[in-house]
Amino acid sequence: MTASLPPSPTEPVQRPWVNAALQVADALASWSWWKFTGVSLLILIAGSMLDDYLVPPVRQPVAVKTTTQSEGPGADRVAINVGTGGSVVIQAESRRAASEPAQKIKIDIGDQGVHIDGLDPKDQEALQKAFAGFGRHFSGSQAGDGTQVQAAVADASWGAGMGWREEPFVGLAKLLVVSLLILKVIGSSKRRELRAQAAAAAAEQGRESARLEQELAEARLRQMQxxxxxxxxxxxxxxxxxxxxxxxxxxxxxxxxxxxxxxxxxxxxxxxxxxxxxxxxxxxxxxxxxxxxxxxxxxxxxxxxxxxxxxxxxxxxxxxxxxxxxxxxxxxxxxxxxxxxxxxxxxxxxxxxxxxxxxxxxxxxxxxxxxxxxxxxxxxxxxxxxxxxxxxxxxxxxxxxxxxxxxxxxxx
Structure with a gap:
């Protein structure tokens, strides 16, 4: 029974996938750059076509900002900002008469909870009036205003018809082209190295042949002498x-x-x-x-x-x-x-x-x-x-x- 010796540390052990990659690299090295460019374009076009026929369009969340204002001497103004992360910022202004200063309240609703600025005991009536005004605007009780606010809130989470969509096959095609480019560069470098080694071996063989011929000629000369x-x-x-x-x-x-x-x-x-x-x-x-x-x-x-x-x-x-x-x-x-x-x-x-x-x-x-x-x-x-x-x-x-x-x- 014989035991097999482990491979020498100086001998590289190549895995099957490495050999396969080197074979692909050698095949790509034989391609001209024109051929490689043409094949790369075909791969990208094929990825785009697969995305067109196989991947449904998606909506991307967008940020929406809208402002509504009522008319009359006690005008109320409500501004709503809806961010892409779902945060909502409401700013409300209310005044009893046009000559009086406005009462301002800001409500920030986000991941950290609800934060209210401007909540002073003296402004309790203004707060109630502001929320009541916000309710009227949002429910559409006042003509011409509710529809705009509701549309702003509805459109805040996902934008319809924005023209953007995910393209997985194009991404894969780009990754494939880049991988093939790297393999072609490696294969070309390997081929240059092999050609240099072959040229060096041929030169060495030529020098050895010339040396043997010279020795033979010198032997014949000595024989003639x-x-x-x-x-x-x-x-x-x-x-x-x-x-x-x-x-x-x-x-x-x-x-x-x-x-x-x-x-x-x-x-x-x-x-x-x-x-x-x-x-x-x-x-x-x-x-x-x-x-x-x-x-x-x-x-x-x-x-x-x-x-x-x-x-x-x-x-x-x-x-x-x-x-x-x-x-x-x-x-x-x-x-x-x-x-x-x-x-x-x-x-x-x-x-x-x-x-x-x-x-x-x-x-x-x-x-x-x-x-x-x-x-x-x-x-x-x-x-x-x-x-x-x-x-x-x-x-x-x-x-x-x-x-x-x-x-x-x-x-x-």
């Missing part, structure tokens, strides 16, 4: 073995340059970039080894200006260009030739040129199909490292031979 031309090593070792027996001095010279070349090459294989000065040192050791093999058939010069020797380029990038110049330009030619390697800084770009005066790359490549794989490796490395901002062009050289131009963005 570690590729040493096997024919060069085999031929050099074979030539070294022959020279040891016949020409020990040349064998020792070739062995010294091979050791220097391996030392420089292995060091550059472990780093992504090298300077033009380091590339010049590696090319010098390589060309000295080839010089021992080709003897007087190989001449070269490396011309890197002092201000350019510190510029960084991908490691082991120039040797395949020189190897192709020798293999396809000079070795097929009986008298050999020369190689000129120089660099320039033009329009924020580093341009390295390898020229030879051999038979020409095109004719040699046609005679020896399947060659030029070193240049393909250089192009692949440039594509992975620089994209479309680097280029490698092979053109015919004026006067014969081949010109290989390597163009790179100027190092930052």
């Amino acid at each position: 570690t590729q040493i031309e096997p024919h060069f090593l085999f031929n050099t070792l074979a030539a070294l073995q022959q020279l040891i027996a016949s020409q020990p001095d040349k064998a020792a010279e070739m062995n010294r340059h091979l050791i220097d070349w391996l030392r420089s090459g292995l060091q550059q294989m472990r780093q992504e970039h090298s300077t033009l000065a380091e590339e010049a040192q590696l090319l010098g050791d390589y060309l000295h080894i080839m010089k021992v093999r080709m003897e007087g058939r190989l001449q070269w010069q490396i011309r890197f200006a002092p201000e350019l020797r510190g510029a960084q380029i991908p490691s082991l990038l120039l040797q395949p260009l020189v190897e192709n110049a020798i293999a396809h330009g000079l070795e097929p030619r009986a008298e050999g030739g020369s190689i000129d390697i120089h660099a320039e800084h033009i329009d924020q770009r580093l341009q390295v040129v390898v020229e030879d005066d051999g038979v020409g790359f095109q004719s040699s490549a046609m005679q020896r199909p399947g060659q030029g794989l070193g240049l393909d490796s250089v192009r692949s490395r440039l594509k992975l490292r620089y994209g479309d901002t680097a280029s490698l062009h092979i053109t015919a050289r004026d006067g014969g031979g081949t010109r290989i131009t390597l163009s790179l963005p100027w190092p930052a």
